[in-house]
Amino acid sequence: MIEYNTLSEDFRRDRFAFFRELRDTAPVHLDEQSGVFILSRYDDVQMAARDWQTFSSVGPAANPAVPRLNDLDPPDHTALRDKVSLALTTERMLGIEDALRDDVRAVVQDLVARGESDLTADCFRPCLQRVIGRLLGLTDDQAHECLEISDLFVRGIPGEPAATPTAQERFPALFVPLIMARRQSPGDDLISALASVGSDGSAALTDAEILFFLLGVFLPALGNNAYALATAVELLGAHPDQRAELVANPSLIPQAFEEVLRFDSTTHDSPRVLTRDVTLHGVTMPAGAQVLMVWASANRDERTIDNADQFDIRRERPQGLSFGFGAHECIGAALMRIEARVVLEELLAIAPDFAVIEVGPRIRSTWIWAHESITVSLA
Numbered sequence: 001m002i003e004y005n006t007l008s009e010d011f012r013r014d015r016f017a018f019f020r021e022l023r024d025t026a027p028v029h030l031d032e033q034s035g036v037f038i039l040s041r042y043d044d045v046q047m048a049a050r051d052w053q054t055f056s057s058v059g060p061a062a063n064p065a066v067p068r069l070n071d072l073d074p075p076d077h078t079a080l081r082d083k084v085s086l087a088l089t090t091e092r093m094l095g096i097e098d099a100l101r102d103d104v105r106a107v108v109q110d111l112v113a114r115g116e117s118d119l120t121a122d123c124f125r126p127c128l129q130r131v132i133g134r135l136l137g138l139t140d141d142q143a144h145e146c147l148e149i150s151d152l153f154v155r156g157i158p159g160e161p162a163a164t165p166t167a168q169e170r171f172p173a174l175f176v177p178l179i180m181a182r183r184q185s186p187g188d189d190l191i192s193a194l195a196s197v198g199s200d201g202s203a204a205l206t207d208a209e210i211l212f213f214l215l216g217v218f219l220p221a222l223g224n225n226a227y228a229l230a231t232a233v234e235l236l237g238a239h240p241d242q243r244a245e246l247v248a249n250p251s252l253i254p255q256a257f258e259e260v261l262r263f264d265s266t267t268h269d270s271p272r273v274l275t276r277d278v279t280l281h282g283v284t285m286p287a288g289a290q291v292l293m294v295w296a297s298a299n300r301d302e303r304t305i306d307n308a309d310q311f312d313i314r315r316e317r318p319q320g321l322s323f324g325f326g327a328h329e330c331i332g333a334a335l336m337r338i339e340a341r342v343v344l345e346e347l348l349a350i351a352p353d354f355a356v357i358e359v360g361p362r363i364r365s366t367w368i369w370a371h372e373s374i375t376v377s378l379a
């Protein structure tokens with residue numbers, strides 16, 4: 001019996017062997033432990049993500065008091081996403097670039113002088129914490145509080161006792177006063193933009209909508225992006241020939257980062273709930289059943305992707321599904337892509353010959369797939 005348990009030893013040892021078994025032997029797999037159907041092939045995952053009328057995001061976690069994009073279907077989803085998009089503009093995202101570049105350059109130069117470093121702790125986390133701080137207009141202490149809350153969420157295991165005070169208590173304590181302050185006295189930060197009313201009234205979000213959108217911004221932006229960068233370092237360390245190509249031709253960096261995410265995404269899956277019976281590969285999933293779309297498995301499906309188990313920065317199409325697909329496709333992908341481009345450009349320019357000395361153990365999390373640390377020699 002195949003059990004879909006992302007915390008099990010088997011899964012953590014080699015999640016891709018596990019995904020391959022699912023794709024080959026049980027493409028629609030009912031996980032008996034949880035009662036959830038697992039979709040693991042590229043075409044099936046993409047089909048489910050596209051068909052929001054059948055594969056609904058309004059699942060058991062949906063709560064009108066907690067308005068989150070992830071828990072809505074169109075037209076409610078479209079209305080909220082449109083309002084949020086007015087604040088999360090390309091211009092605002094690109095606006096992080098110069099300060100991030102200066103920051104990363106200074107940090108990496110410093111680390112080169114030191115010789116050896118855990119890049120996650122010494123560079124990616126602090127630099128991305130400062131990005132969030134600048135984006136949201138936070139003090140250093142407030143941005144650090146975001147990082148700590150994000151860590152609590154990442155490491156919180158559903159069903160296990162939580163730390164005290166919990167992330168659920170700490171994040172409104174931090175942001176509710178900030179939202180109120182920005183409504184009174186707006187600045188040019190993202191919170192003010194979300195709180196402000198455009199001339200046609202279009203950008204007005206409620207306090208709850210802002211609060212839960214912010215959670216959806218700083219959680220992945222801190223708890224996901226830093227670890228995705230660490231995965232990039234791990235893979236480029238293991239493929240020196242491809243890293244040399246990037247050093248010689250940095251314009252390949254964006255494409256290489258897409259390949260990093262395809263090859264070893266920091267997230268596993270996303271949930272949906274069926275609005276009607278669906279039969280796929282001879283298995284009928286009844287209306288009301290929960291379904292998991294396993295992006296990280298779809299990304300390695302050799303039915304759609306040639307040599308899927310090979311890391312290849314020259315690969316162009318098809319890309320993986322790490323940022324999701326369809327109506328809920330990641331709204332933060334632009335931020336992640338800019339951060340990845342800037343950080344990898346600087347790292348490869350300053351320390352092109354870095355060597356990975358040690359990758360730490362996997363973080364115990366149902367939400368993130370990442371190592372605790374990545375120690376490199378930069379000298």
Ligand code: HEM
Nearest residue numbers: 069070216217220221224228270322323324328330331332
């Ligand atoms: C490596 C980095 C990231 C990965 C792999 C990732 C992955 C994903 C995936 C797979 C989805 C689709 C979920 C679904 O279909 O149910 C998603 C949605 C979302 N992501 Fe990301 N994400 C990343 C970074 C970010 C960042 C930096 C932000 C915020 C700035 C962000 C905010 C969101 C939000 C708000 C949604 C929900 C969108 C919606 O439901 O319309 N993500 N992300």
